[in-house]
Amino acid sequence: MALTRKRLGSKDSPIKFSTKLARVEKTPVSLSPKSPFHHHEDYVQILVVGHQQCGKSCLVLAFQNEVFPPVTHFLSKQYLADIELNGKTKKSMIWDLDASPQYLDARKEAYEEADVILLCFSIDGNVSLTQKTEVWIQEIRNYCPQTPVILVGLKNELRHRREQSGLITKEEANRLRETQSFVNYMEASAVIKDGVNEIFTAAVRVAIQNGLRSKVMWANRGFKIDFYA
16 A cells, blocks of 8 residues: 655754654554644654665565665654564554764654664675764764664675675674674564564564653644554
């Protein structure tokens, strides 16, 4: 099903808010401007960050069973989802954050209420793992140092190509995870949908274990989040 996502912004906020979002089951939900806010402080806010062209937007689209558009360079986009954990569903908001330096202010606002962060990188070895992640690690440490982080290696279908060489190894990624005290390292392929659901399930589990933050940002902007059953 094609999704219609309109944007609503203001001069006071760098974030371009989506006024129409989609759940995994494709049941429509919405952010209604200028309405009383429904306090869903127990929903999980998942931030997805990483360098440009790492595949993070495709990861989110694959999780939603959406067809990849020809161009997947987005500004900040938000999606609502019911994510299953231990036989129950947990209401979650997934933020695919724009990686461009000029959108740092937008990311700062999103970091404030993040329950868990997926720090993504592509496993192709054209640039070192340090170069791909150092900016994001610094940003996370500056703006939400207590938020749990899952390190996510993307495009892992490359590991199955015999002619492929120079990939970032799992050992390298796990060393970074240990050095930075990230909670886990996981890999996925949006192309073949390998490991995609597991990453978001793990994100919800980690967030709940760490304790969820109160959510006031949307209310302060006069938005109501409608989670339809």
